[in-house]
Amino acid sequence: MLESSEPPRARFELDDRGFDEVPRKYRKYYRKWLGDGDELAPNEVFCPVCKIVVRSTREIREGDRIYCMACMTRMRVVRGANGQLEGRVEY
């Protein structure tokens, strides 16, 4: 399988960053984008629809599916023109 030939993914313990726009049980999956100077961790992707940061318990890679609950959007992770990973909306 393709997955097994890749290095294992880093795992992340998600903490509550105070994102209060989703039910409490989902809060840890999201945080606000802090603007210039903010950086995405390996387990984070920027939501292009509502401009927040989506977080995962594992390192995010190209081809992954992620969900933004703040704007109810499903995304596929792609590598953008600048080489960074970003979410592309799937309808």
Added chain:
Amino acid sequence: MTGPAGIASDVHAARPEDFRREVRSFTFWLDSVREYVPSAYGETLPPDDVAKEDRDALVTVLSSYIVGETMALEGAGALVRTAPNREAKIFLATQTADEGRHLEILTQRMNELGAPDIDHAIRTRVNPFLLEFRDRLLELVEAGRWEHALFAQNVILEAMEFAAFCNHMENADPRTRAILEDIVKDERRHIGFGENELGRALARDERLRNELARLRMELDYLVLGSFEHTLSELRIPARERPTVKRSYLDAVARLGFA
């Protein structure tokens, strides 16, 4: 299949249909707004410290916001009947409640600023582009044209409000900023609903794509004209205005209307 813990055990591992059912449910909306909607206006807001000389400009901007929120309230409420399935009807019921709340808190803010006659403020201060956009949107709603009305309301209007509010927040007085931050939390859901609903419809209907492309061209003039007025009232320098409009343009571009 999602396990007994629901999709909370790992949101990103959920099946698309389970995710969609969850986020469009009434319970999801209620549990979300419980996190940030105060029990009374002003309860969590910072004190009002707008300088006397800045109050008039703020009243003008808020008058436009009230027109936007009123049309969204009337539009969302009426679209419950037109929506093609129960899931969409339930979502629009929650959006209607959101829009009513926005209208109420903006009205209270206007009253605080010494502008109790909202209708007079709208007549004398709101730009004609926005008023014409409102008339066009409500025509589409009343005609029962689901996709067209949803495009005008949840994509164009909501993206326009989102961009204007986010930009205004950066320079607003603390009390107005807190109000706008609160409203934007709801707007994220409204934008996402419109874009996702239409994205699926557009993928299978070329005729609809052509019709919405024409509608977008028709409304662009009103949207961009309204943007110019509001950004001017907010004293946003001309060189920064294209950045603010970008959010609206990105939303329509994602749907294939570059």
